[in-house]
Amino acid sequence: MQKVYLDNAATTQVRTEVITKMQEALANFYGNPSSTHSFGRSAKTAVESARKTIAKYLNAHPSEIIFTSGGTEADNMILRGAVRDLGVKTLITSKIEHHAVLHTAEELEKEYGIALHYVALDDFGNPDLTDLENLLRQDSSKKLVSLMHVNNEIGNKIDLDAVCQLCIDHDALFHSDTVQSIGHYAWDVRQTPADFLTAAAHKFHGPKGIGFAYIKKNTGLKALIFGGAQERGFRAGTESFHNIVGLEESFIAAYDNLEEEKDYVTGLKRHFIENIKKEIPSVTFNGHSGDLEKSTYSLVNVCLPFDEQKALMLLFHLDIKGIACSKGSACQSGSNKGSHVLTEILSEEHLKRPSLRFSFSKYNTIQELDYTIAVLKEFAES
Template identity: 75%
Template sequence: MQKIYLDNAATTKVRASVIEKMQIALAESYGNPSSTHTFGRSAKTAIEKTRKIIAKLINAHPSEIIFTSGGTEADNMILRCAVRDLGVRTIITSKIEHHAVLHTVEDLEKEHGISIEYVALDEFGNPDLENLEFLLKKDDSKKLVSLMHINNEIGNVLDIDAVSHLCGENGALFHSDTVQSLGHFAFDVQKIKADFLTAAAHKFHGPKGVGFAYIKRNIGLKALLSGGSQERGFRAGTEPFHNIIGLEEAFVKAYENLDEERAYILDLKSYFIKNLQKALPGVEFNGHSGNLEKSTYTLVNVRLPFDQKKSLMLLFQLDIKGIACSKGSACQSGSDLGSHVLTQILNAEEMKKPSIRFSFSKYTTKQELDYVINELKIFSEN
């Protein structure tokens, strides 16, 4: 049986060079970065070198890069500290954000009495910028806008420049969950002018359990975790040196090969869309995921023309055939509630049909896509 991995939006295969660098770090650089002896200083120096490399790649200052355990921690840290330290009283977001944002703002509403405003969405799941402007001007409360750059389920690309401009004009802070885009798209924080961004290494062929937050200099956030002076006093806890080294290698390789790998994966996506439409007339694409110009090149979210009975068995049957894909965010696995993203843009009849997210990487091949399309065709005919 073939083993075909098309769930790269959930996590990616680690590059061989990343594994090699991490193995060396684990074997040789085992000193605590906070220790003052040679072993510790060596690890600390390497961490600061990584910080500078990452900052340079997104045109940030090294002090603006804070290492975290991943995107969820980074989102929580930014949103919670903005309310606690910066006097934010209103958070404007959307109902199709990652739960790391949605659940956090819901908790902040209960814990701190802040207001939550949800920007209107169009039929494809894009935030209505006129409505966003209205919400920004609605009252004089201190506001923070939190809108993800790439939606992790339907792949829509936010007009991040327009949103940052609106926030700047109206004195609001801007946070964007860029977990699906950092490592896949070029970023210049001096041009975007976002106040906060987040990244997770395992989305761009790095290790799990490490990421970073970009936090604009001198913005006024204070530490969320107490206990030590690591990360310039902003995040207590012994740094996972090997993971940070893996993050560096994955991030550097992602941008060294960005144009080549993007072109390759975009061609795969175009090929998959074209051939799936031929094999399964009536297939639909959720959000803008079928539009090569308006969605990320890394994924498609397809709504298949199957009845409800077939829908219940689809993922199970695909798994039996060795095909790894998903209904949506891996963070919702085990939930029977369905996709909170799709419920915002599909009607009741459309929701009855199975929607599957297929996400690609540099390791995906057209031969694998042919196999998947053929298995879907066979399933539809049985």
């Protein structure tokens, strides 16, 4: 049976060179980075080298890079810290953010009594910047805006520079969940001056369980986890050294090969869009995922013209044929609930139809896409 992995927005295949680097780290650098002897110093040097590497590519200062277990922890660290430590009384976000942001925001509303506002969205899922400006002007409370750069389900890209400028104009802090875009797009945090960003290595061919938060210098944010002085005091606990080394290696590879791999994956997406429309003419694309300019180059989210009964068997059928994709984000795939993102933007009629997210990487081929489309067409005609 052919095996086709098209769920790269959930996680990606680890690069061979990353695995090799991590194996070397596990075998040779077993000292605790906090220890003062030579074994510990060697590990500490490698951790700080990784921090400097990431900072260099982002045009950040090394002290602004804080290693975490991934994007969810980084989002929690930033949002909770902004309310607890920075005096934020109003949090502005959208209803199509990742649950790492949405659920944290809801808990902060309960715990601290903050005002929680959701910016209006257009029919494609884009935040209304006029509404955002109105929310920023609403009162004089300290505000934090949290809007993701690339939506993990429909791939929409927001105008990050415009949102940054609005926040600067109204003296608000800005956090962006950039888990789907760091490692996929070039970054300069001085040109796009968000206060906080988050990343996860497994979204760009690195290991799971490691990521980082970008926290602009002198924000006043304090620790989320206590018990030691690691990570500039932001995050206590022995550093996951082998994962940090893997993060660095995958980060370097992502940016050294960025344009070449971006062009290749864009070609895959273009091919998929053109050919699924030919074979299943009534297919529609959710959000802006069918637009190569307005969405990320690595995913499409399609709404298929199947009735509810047939829809129940679709993912099972694809799995039997060896095709891996997603009906929503991987974080909610075990839930019986539908996608909260699609619920916000689709009509009742389209919500009854199956929607699938196909996400691509450098390891995919045109032949795999053609096979997938053929399986979908066969299922549609059965």
